[in-house]
Amino acid sequence: MPGCKVCVDAGVCKMKTVITAKPNDIGLIELDIKSDCPNILKMSWKLEPVSPYAEVESEFYKSEIYKLAQETPIPHTACPVPCAMIKAIEVAGDLGLKRGVTIEFLEDEE
Numbered sequence: 001m002p003g004c005k006v007c008v009d010a011g012v013c014k015m016k017t018v019i020t021a022k023p024n025d026i027g028l029i030e031l032d033i034k035s036d037c038p039n040i041l042k043m044s045w046k047l048e049p050v051s052p053y054a055e056v057e058s059e060f061y062k063s064e065i066y067k068l069a070q071e072t073p074i075p076h077t078a079c080p081v082p083c084a085m086i087k088a089i090e091v092a093g094d095l096g097l098k099r100g101v102t103i104e105f106l107e108d109e110e
Contacts, residue, residue, distance in 0.1 A: 004091040004098060008084045010037070017081050021092035024049055029089045040081050043072040052093020055086060065089075 003022035010017065017035035024030050029052050033044035050064050060066055069082045080103070090096035 002092060002094060004088055006084050006088045008081050010080055013037070013076075015040075017084070019081075019085055019088045021085075021088035023052075023092055027051075027093075029055075029092045031085060031088065033085075035081070037081070039072055039074050040079075043068050043074060043082075046071070050089060052089050052095055056090045056093070056095050 003020065006019045006021075008017045008019065015036040017033060017037060017040055020032040021029050022032075028049035030049045031044070031047050033040060033047070035041050035044070046068055048064070055064060058064075063086065065082050065085045069079070074082065083101075087096070087101065091098055
């Protein structure tokens with residue numbers, strides 16, 4: 001199974017996070033997190049290997065990643081890092097393709 005590395009520039013906070021996702025010997029995905037954000041780092045210390053199928057198919061409130069984001073807590077609901085963690089799990093679990101995600105602000109049309 002493939003592994004992957006994702007870099008997240010979280011935006012206005014200017015904090016960067018690098019997520020490395022790799023499958024282990026039993027097919028669970030292990031995440032290694034390097035981040036400028038102390039909250040993301042605290043969250044990463046609690047990460048356990050996760051089943052890619054269970055994580056990708058779970059409802060938001062049942063996702064292990066989003067549960068940790070709630071428990072840590074990550075202070076900004078709009079933080080893109082938890083989503084990026086799940087995308088990395090999806091790719092490392094061979095359940096998705098390596099394709100970037102973009103949030104782009106557009107000018108208002110009046």
